Amino acid sequence: MVLAQQPGLPLEIxxxxxxxxxxxxxxxxxxxxxxxxxxxxxxxxFFAAGNLSIYYDPQQLQGKRFxxxxxxVVLDTQAKPRKSWVVWAENHRYPNLxxxxxxxxxxxxxxxxDRSDKKQLYQDTFQTPEYFWFDPVSxxxxxxxxxxxxxxxxxxxxxxxxxxxxxxxxLGLWANQLRYFTPAGEWVPTPEEAAEQERLRAEQERLRAExERLRAEQxxxxxxxxAARLRALGLNPxxxxx
Numbered sequence: 169m170v171l172a173q174q175p176g177l178p179l180e181i182x183x184x185x186x187x188x189x190x191x192x193x194x195x196x197x198x199x200x201x202x203x204x205x206x207x208x209x210x211x212x213x214f215f216a217a218g219n220l221s222i223y224y225d226p227q228q229l230q231g232k233r234f235x236x237x238x239x240x241v242v243l244d245t246q247a248k249p250r251k252s253w254v255v256w257a258e259n260h261r262y263p264n265l266x267x268x269x270x271x272x273x274x275x276x277x278x279x280x281x282d283r284s285d286k287k288q289l290y291q292d293t294f295q296t297p298e299y300f301w302f303d304p305v306s307x308x309x310x311x312x313x314x315x316x317x318x319x320x321x322x323x324x325x326x327x328x329x330x331x332x333x334x335x336x337x338x339l340g341l342w343a344n345q346l347r348y349f350t351p352a353g354e355w356v357p358t359p360e361e362a363a364e365q366e367r368l369r370a371e372q373e374r375l376r377a378e379x380e381r382l383r384a385e386q387x388x389x390x391x392x393x394x395a396a397r398l399r400a401l402g403l404n405p406x407x408x409x410x
Contacts, residue, residue: 177226177256192304193238193269196346200239200267202358203348204335212247216240221252222263224293235289239267240296243334262294264334267346270303287312291319298334302346309341327353 197218204216221236234252240263242253255262268286283301290296291314299319300311311322311330322330329340329349337356338349348356357365395405 190304193271196269196302196304197239199345199347199358203356203361204241206359206362207337207348207356213244215242215245215247215250215253217250217253220250222255222294223252224255224262226256235286235294237263237266237286237290238269241265241335263290263296265298265332266290266294266296266300267339268299268301270301270306270308272305287319291317298332300330300339300346304345307341307344309339309346311339 201216201218208214216239218239219236220240221234222240223234225234240253242258242261243264245258245261253263287299290299295314295317297314298311299314300309302309309328309330311332312319313322313333314320324330325338325340327340329338331338335348336351338351338353339346340349341347342349342355350356398405
């Protein structure tokens with residue numbers, strides 16, 4: 169849906185999203201955000217956010233017609249802080265990928281909210297190429313790709329991961345959380361996890377070097393003991409054939 173730019177429309181609007189249901193929801197959103205930003209730290213052509221309002225209908229601002237996905241990514245845009253995503257101020261760009269963290273509270277209030285109503289909105293109005301949902305309690309995970317205007321379920325690989333063409337990454341479960349994986353299947357860490365991995369690698373290198381040093385010292389000590397025995401027998405170890 170293309171909206172004509174209208175004079176007087178606000179270009180920046182504060183986000184208006186409710187509190188998250190639990191710490192699991194918050195942790196999951198933070199993981200998706202931080203690990204993608206770490207992986208793409210050299211890129212300046214994307215915007216990723218969690219629990220941030222997307223304003224898409226300027227005719228319905230008074231009625232607060234907007235949607236706040238739990239996590240979304242917009243490609244080919246400027247990487248800068250935003251109070252919300254205002255479609256008409258962003259060259260009419262909608263998210264390339266959306267992830268909803270399923271909520272039991274939302275499901276009780278409206279069983280169709282995540283699996284039907286939001287999916288329909290993202291398909292028909294946003295026309296977002298990829299939509300995923302994940303339940304941090306039951307670990308239900310599904311992915312959908314937009315084909316000919318309709319969401320089609322993504323096939324999972326042997327590890328239950330779904331391939332995101334938009335990100336060039338797999339999404340799948342690791343330690344009961346939704347994470348990214350490279351095309352080679354390597355897990356994408358957060359900055360803190362990457363720092364810990366680097367610390368462990370450095371410690372392993374230190375231990376390996378220490379082990380090699382001890383082996384060399386032990387070999388030298390054995391050689392010295394052997395030389396002493398040879399001298400006790402009246403032989404000069406330096407004159408012996410190797």
